[in-house]
């Protein structure tokens with residue numbers, strides 16, 4: 407019986423020792439070593455951790471090995487106040503035409519003055535699209551003046567040519583756009599496809615808004631599906647109202663509604679965009695006359711502006727003749743002069759057609775529209 411009791415006591419004591427041993431072993435295993443799958447792993451992890459702790463301790467207590475002299479933190483460089491990018495001058499915009507003329511003038515005048523010089527000058531003006539009759543008249547006058555002033559140097563002749571060109575434009579022509587004394591001012595904009603009508607309208611609207619006028623645009627180009635989207639973008643950009651109908655609607659009806667809208671809301675200026683059309687298509691040209699008549703039933707049309715693309719050169723002249731009779735054109739807007747070497751077309755439009763150029767387009771941006779001034783224009787071409 408005692409033997410049995412001793413045996414039970416021994417087993418119980420053995421169990422207690424076992425449980426205590428396991429508990430101690432568990433406590434020694436830090437939780438970071440949970441990934442250890444064997445005792446070897448466990449030891450390796452423990453060594454690594456100890457090394458890491460030692461390193462942290464040594465960096466915390468070590469004296470700095472050297473005092474690094476740093477220059478005092480530099481004051482941030484003041485942000486350079488740059489003036490807003492200067493707008494290119496007219497001379498820069500007309501660089502293509504200027505280079506074209508300048509090269510030919512230098513060639514013609516570089517050899518001294520003889521008969522060939524005058525012929526070359528005339529050819530240069532014709533190539534610049536001044537038109538043959540005007541070019542020969544200008545050179546005849548220039549030759550007489552050069553003789554009178556005993557001009558012989560290239561600069562003198564160039565100066566006389568500039569005077570001659572400026573005087574070829576009618577100085578008494580009204581180039582400012584007309585405004586109605588009462589009620590909405592109405593400007594109708596016409597021309598062949600892609601000359602820059604909608605872009606010019608956008609630029610005009612922005613300029614008018616900047617000057618404090620209220621503006622409405624009539625999307626009377628109902629022919630091209632994307633036309634009113636393009637006009638909407640310009641209207642939003644300029645802060646102008648837009649009157650439009652569905653694609654395919656009667657452009658006269660759009661113009662009529664737009665006029666009534668502008669009058670009812672006391673809008674200062676209504677600009678009517680029209681679809682581009684070939685000057686040779688009679689029914690389309692007649693449609694322009696109809697739009698104009700519809701507007702005139704309601705009030706006056708102060709301007710009917712023909713937009714001409716300067717890069718089209720002499721073609722612009724035949725376009726202008728047809729549009730002038732169909733839409734009672736009051737003035738021309740000569741666009742894309744920045745991309746043309748044929749700025750001389752301005753003179754042909756004025757001399758051959760008697761149509762005043764009122765504005766020039768010198769780029770695609772909203773500010774790239776300028777009033778036409780013959781002197782600045784000629785100076786920019788020849789200077």
Ligand SMILES: Nc1nc2c(ncn2[C@@H]2O[C@H](COP(=O)(O)OP(=O)(O)OP(=O)(O)O)[C@@H](O)[C@H]2O)c(=O)[nH]1
Pocket residue numbers: 597598599600601602603604605606627630633680681682683713741742743744745766767768769770774
């Ligand atoms: N470089 C340059 N591009 C221009 C000028 N005016 C217009 N353009 C460009 O010419 C292209 C045609 O312009 P639009 O205003 O759509 O011409 P549009 O006469 O309304 O064309 P349609 O309505 O299709 O007859 C566009 O790419 C314009 O950005 C300008 O003065 N200079």
Ligand SMILES: [Mg+2]
Pocket residue numbers: 603604605627633679680681682
């Ligand atoms: Mg258009």
